Amino acid sequence: MQGKLIIIEGGDGSGKATQTKLLQEHLQKDGKPVQAVSFPNYDSDSSALVRMYLRGDFGTDADAVNPYAASAFYAVDRFASYQMYWKSFLQNGGVVLADRYTTSNMLYQMIKFNDSAERSAYLDWLEDFEFGKMGLPRPDLVCLLDVPLDVTERLMAGRQGKTGGATGDIHEKNESFLHKCHDAYDELTDRYGWKRIACTEDGRMRSIEDIHADLYRAVTAVLIP
Numbered sequence: 001m002q003g004k005l006i007i008i009e010g011g012d013g014s015g016k017a018t019q020t021k022l023l024q025e026h027l028q029k030d031g032k033p034v035q036a037v038s039f040p041n042y043d044s045d046s047s048a049l050v051r052m053y054l055r056g057d058f059g060t061d062a063d064a065v066n067p068y069a070a071s072a073f074y075a076v077d078r079f080a081s082y083q084m085y086w087k088s089f090l091q092n093g094g095v096v097l098a099d100r101y102t103t104s105n106m107l108y109q110m111i112k113f114n115d116s117a118e119r120s121a122y123l124d125w126l127e128d129f130e131f132g133k134m135g136l137p138r139p140d141l142v143c144l145l146d147v148p149l150d151v152t153e154r155l156m157a158g159r160q161g162k163t164g165g166a167t168g169d170i171h172e173k174n175e176s177f178l179h180k181c182h183d184a185y186d187e188l189t190d191r192y193g194w195k196r197i198a199c200t201e202d203g204r205m206r207s208i209e210d211i212h213a214d215l216y217r218a219v220t221a222v223l224i225p
């Protein structure tokens with residue numbers, strides 16, 4: 001019996017790791033078989049090209065790096081993780097929680113195209129490449145941790161990048177990038193039916209527990225009873 005693949009998607013600092021961990025603990029308490037993974041898998045050799053890309057080895061302007069090539073770097077990292085750590089678990093009925101997934105390629109690489117026909121062609125290609133040709137499983141549910149742009153900008157202020165740069169990696173350090181990302185979240189949510197989880201109220205972050213309660217409700221709705 002195939003299990004369920006649940007994606008926790010969202011911008012930098014939106015609480016993906018925090019919510020993934022809480023959700024894992026809660027589902028474990030419920031007695032569900034659950035495993036959590038996160039992407040990129042920075043600890044693995046499989047993310048070598050992702051790390052090179054993010055620190056600017058192929059060009060310090062993310063826009064200048066071919067989105068199809070960049071997508072392949074991330075997809076390969078996911079393939080390695082799937083094959084080695086969670087393929088059989090999922091196929092045997094487990095619940096896999098992923099902090100980022102193909103959905104992050106959809107976002108960060110799609111926004112390199114301004115033309116909507118090119119965007120659509122890219123998304124079609126990506127779905128076929130990752131889910132069709134590479135055989136990665138399609139998500140059963142994508143939950144978007146929804147943090148409005150102004151709150152994201154406050155969260156990002158003063159933040160250090162994860163891949164070594166003092167001012168963030170080649171994605172994080174481009175300011176107009178955040179605006180593009182937020183527009184793209186709307187576009188992708190419409191296209192794929194992602195489930196938005198409101199993370200703010202009156203311009204402030206909601207409590208971790210309140211966000212968790214909404215996320216838990218959305219996730220348990222798709223789990224087999």
Ligand SMILES: Nc1ncnc2c1ncn2[C@@H]1O[C@H](COP(=O)(O)OP(=O)(O)OP(=O)(O)O)[C@@H](O)[C@H]1O
Nearest residue numbers: 011012013014015016017018019205206207208211
């Ligand atoms: N609802 C919340 N309110 C306030 N702070 C929060 C909330 N959720 C998470 N945080 C804090 O925000 C920071 C970022 O959270 P977390 O690492 O879970 O986000 P992320 O989406 O995984 O970020 P990253 O972009 O680094 O991968 C952490 O210090 C975390 O404790």
Ligand SMILES: [Mg+2]
Nearest residue numbers: 013016017099
């Ligand atoms: Mg994280």
